[in-house]
Amino acid sequence: MIHIITTVGTSLMSNAGKKSTELDDNTFNISDFENQNTNTQKTIYKYKVELKEYIQRKQNKSCAEISSICKIDSKEESFIHLICTETISSYLCGIVLKEHFGDRAKLYYVKGLQVVDANVFQNTGFFNLVEIIKSICDGITDIKVFNISGGYKAIIPVMTILAQLEKASIYYTFEDSEDLIEIANLPINFDWEIIERHVQLLHNDTKRKNSSLEIREELVDLRLMKPEGNELTVIGQLISKYSNRESPFTRTIFGYFMEYKFHETLSKEYGADKVEHSVRVIGMNSSDIDILITPELGKFIAIEIKPINILQYAYKMKDVGVKMSERIKGLLSERKGKIDEIWLMVYTLGGIIKENFLLDDVAKKNIDELIEMIKNEFNYPVVFRVKHYMVQANKLNQEDFIYKKFMKSPLKYDEIQELFSYEIKN
DSSP states (O other), X not given: OEEEEEEEOSHHHHHTTOOTHHHHTSOOOGGGGTOOSSHHHHHHHHHHHHHHHXXXXXXXXXXXXXXXXXXXXXXXXXXXXXXXXXXXXXXHHHHHHHHHHGGGEEEEEETTOOSSOHHHIIIIIHHHHHHHHHHHHHTOXXXXXXXXXXXXXXXXXXXXXXXXXXXXXXXXXXXTSSOEEEEOOOSOOOOHHHHGGGHHHHHOHHHHHHSOXXXXXXXXXXTSBOSSSSOBOHHHHHHHHHHHHHSTTTSTHHHHHHHHHHHHHHHHHHOGGGEEEEEOOTTOTTOOEEEEEEEETXXXXXXXXXXXXXXXXXXXXXXXXHHHHHHHHHHHHHHOSEEEEEEEEEEEESOOOOSSOOOOHHHHHHHHHHXXXXXTTOSSOEEEEEEEEEEOOOOTTTOSSTTHHHHXXXXXXXXXXXXXXXXXXX
């Protein structure tokens, strides 16, 4: 499914011969769209009826939003996210569009997003828009595109930047024509390697305030912090909101770092000749067992390495169970023997080491369901373990990059904590 994130303007009103100023001179109040007590509420209701009738007459030619969405998705198989400004006219158009598209559309309005007060737009509306777009995109695993054919011109630069960060194509109607222009996602982004040096400062006002003059000047030169005071610039705040997801420290690539570090440590513990990394056997294609230990001939310990938040997601744990079972079966059919233990090795990035890191109820439930899956796969006892390692972030005055020290130092086996152990019997 394609998700179309669409900014909503007032072309529907203007095309229908309605003046948006008649409504936007009033203060935006969400309750005005639900009642008909005041003159403003009666006008909103009257316009709503007339706009719906106008769409019935003009169909795809009624406004920029409908015209462009129909061209992007002529088969009507997409889900539409309608983004409105905090203005009566935009939200009214959004309501009418939502009713037109039905269950395959969802309506949002962005507090502070308007074109009357520049300070409110820059300091409130801009970041509320970022939060809404980010929350929408974080929940999408399918294709997403940005449709900026409607809406205020002032938000086009913002939507363009967000589309690049979200790796989404942009669509817009060219000037006064009916031609739809597509701008594919370009191979450009923030230089996260440079930003990584300051990622903690972007999230911590106190650390930023107490940092050295040299660091503060570098933040200013990078346009991340304002020259005066301690405040982040618009770009600085935007990057701070995306750095948790996009930074190399938290992206998928760090999982590969962890595999190499665990392989290094387990090789020292069990012997280099008994520990293998990224094991592929017949039938696995591109899949692999992250680490395989052969403590003795015919016995195997299979290890899957994941960030700790996987324990909170039942569907992800189920996926781990299915894939691990398939890979282990492939291994056993090729190498002959029995699986002795299965480890789920989880890691936490940048936290405080606790002597007794406890699993919460959600994690325990998901682990129990994973064990039930494994029970059905093997007709002999198998030990299942969940082990945990905490990666501590470096202090900024000690290292340039927050994972640099971790990558340079060996991971200690005795710092791997066992959270759970269970012998699966059939």
